[in-house]
Amino acid sequence: MIEVKHxxxxxxxxxxxxxxxxxxxxxxxxxxxxxxxxxxxxxMKSVVGIHRIDSGEILYDGRNITSMKRKELNALRxxxxxxxxxxxxxxxxxxxxxxxxxxxxxxxMTEEEKIERAKFCLQRVELSHALDLSPAEISGGMxxxxxxxxxxxxxxxxxxxxxxxxGLDPKTSLLxxxxxxxxxxxxxxxxxxNTHDMNSVMEIGENIVFIxxxxxxxxxxxxxxxxTGCEPLEDFIFASNLYKEIKKAHKFFQDKESSTKQK
Amino acid sequence: xxxxxxxxxxxxxxQLMYRVFAKPDxxxxxxxxxxxxxxxxxxxxxxxxxIISIFIGAVITIQMIKNMENPLLPSTLIxxxxxxxxxxxxxxxxxxxxxxxxxxxxIASEIGTMRITEQIxxxxxxxxxxxxxxxxxxxxxxxxxxxxxxxxxxxxxxxGGYGVAIFTDMITVKSYxxxxxxxxxxxxxxxxxxxxxxxAYIITSVSSFxxxxxxxxxxxxxxxxxxxxxxxxxxxxLFDIMLTKLLL
Ligand SMILES: Nc1ncnc2c1ncn2[C@@H]1O[C@H](COP(=O)(O)OP(=O)(O)OP(=O)(O)O)[C@@H](O)[C@H]1O
Ligand SMILES: [Mg+2]
Numbered sequence: 001m002i003e004v005k006h007x008x009x010x011x012x013x014x015x016x017x018x019x020x021x022x023x024x025x026x027x028x029x030x031x032x033x034x035x036x037x038x039x040x041x042x043x044m045k046s047v048v049g050i051h052r053i054d055s056g057e058i059l060y061d062g063r064n065i066t067s068m069k070r071k072e073l074n075a076l077r078x079x080x081x082x083x084x085x086x087x088x089x090x091x092x093x094x095x096x097x098x099x100x101x102x103x104x105x106x107x108x109m110t111e112e113e114k115i116e117r118a119k120f121c122l123q124r125v126e127l128s129h130a131l132d133l134s135p136a137e138i139s140g141g142m143x144x145x146x147x148x149x150x151x152x153x154x155x156x157x158x159x160x161x162x163x164x165x166x167g168l169d170p171k172t173s174l175l176x177x178x179x180x181x182x183x184x185x186x187x188x189x190x191x192x193x194n195t196h197d198m199n200s201v202m203e204i205g206e207n208i209v210f211i212x213x214x215x216x217x218x219x220x221x222x223x224x225x226x227x228t229g230c231e232p233l234e235d236f237i238f239a240s241n242l243y244k245e246i247k248k249a250h251k252f253f254q255d256k257e258s259s260t261k262q263k
Numbered sequence: 264x265x266x267x268x269x270x271x272x273x274x275x276x277x278q279l280m281y282r283v284f285a286k287p288d289x290x291x292x293x294x295x296x297x298x299x300x301x302x303x304x305x306x307x308x309x310x311x312x313x314i315i316s317i318f319i320g321a322v323i324t325i326q327m328i329k330n331m332e333n334p335l336l337p338s339t340l341i342x343x344x345x346x347x348x349x350x351x352x353x354x355x356x357x358x359x360x361x362x363x364x365x366x367x368x369x370i371a372s373e374i375g376t377m378r379i380t381e382q383i384x385x386x387x388x389x390x391x392x393x394x395x396x397x398x399x400x401x402x403x404x405x406x407x408x409x410x411x412x413x414x415x416x417x418x419x420x421x422x423g424g425y426g427v428a429i430f431t432d433m434i435t436v437k438s439y440x441x442x443x444x445x446x447x448x449x450x451x452x453x454x455x456x457x458x459x460x461x462x463a464y465i466i467t468s469v470s471s472f473x474x475x476x477x478x479x480x481x482x483x484x485x486x487x488x489x490x491x492x493x494x495x496x497x498x499x500x501l502f503d504i505m506l507t508k509l510l511l
Binding site (some may be wrong): 048089090 | 288289292293376377380381382384385387388389390391392
């Protein structure tokens, strides 16, 4: 469980996070949603400590990272896996070497054990056929999957994904989303996903935090998201015609249900 | 404003170096990187060092012959002048200026690209000291390979002069040989190596700094790589004067 308490972060007088407090739960896919520029990435980078917040607390199962020294922070970070928006694979290494890298760096395993573990993770994301290719030689979706494999190779307790679906077709997005959710449940990870894709929200939104202009405007699950009465959230969700139609249908069935109940 | 910016840069550079010169997270990984850098910066620079040195050695010899046509000047001075120019200045300072262009731009663009594609953030998130992991092997590799490059350049440059003696009738092999052995000061070699090691540190650390601190996109990476070459060249020239005053 990760708790964020009254986090405030500003850049040169521009306050991007305005007193955000929330809880990300263990074993669930926690989503951060919001418009472009609302502060999702800043929130995520603050939680992992790439940005230091101006005030507030961030607790990883009770451990406060805002007061940690670099050494302790580095130790905690070995429990964290992160998937970056652009995959961030090391382009001087092959796919297999990329996934093996955290093992090289932080374990005393033998070479065979490391290769076995890396291959296992790559198999988990269905990339067994691409071991020796370099990141430049594989597609965007494959890069994302390789990055997921690298993020989970050390059995992290916390997994962060910054827009895992950006630039992918709807079907591949769905596969990535399901992969993230499966891994989360399988290994009981505290997963935080940054997205503005409503399909992801409806697919894997077990705990959704909606950020609007640097403030937490709403928090709940995907089943509650259609009638929240929260205006900026409604604006966000029903921006597209598709979701406007869905809302109409949703309302239609709700009215029907309540009228049958009354009868 | 300009002055404050420059002072801030020096501060940021110092802070970065403080993190670079830490104990590596894992020695086996450090040596792996180190070996790769030795190859990339050292072995791969050998060809350009050899080509440039051999031609410059030949050209210096020809120019010295032209300048010393006066029969009162002994022809041994030609070999001597060629040797001393190579030993004192060309094979250290000028060579490093050339390598600043090759190695410096390579380092700055490599690290800069890693920065803008979040590869450095990825290292940090894993709990790796990214500056130490990326920069230290580059510095140590170039500093340790540098004396060999300098010695190679000196040797090959003198061979270049030999070529002139052998293939033209401008100077006899005998007087060239006598010249390059005349009034030889071994300390010049030490002096050159000390200088070049410091220049090697300047090139790698300054270029790494510009790469590591890139913000933005591909355009800024290009700019960082130019800045890296220009600034390390200027620093090399400054230190060349200071070290010469100090050491000679
Ligand atoms: N390093 C930084 N320095 C200064 N300002 C920043 C920095 N990072 C982000 N900001 C500002 O913070 C605000 C929120 O940015 P952020 O990247 O968190 O948006 P986002 O919600 O992730 O958007 P997107 O969906 O487009 O990725 C923006 O106005 C941006 O200008
Ligand atoms: Mg973002």
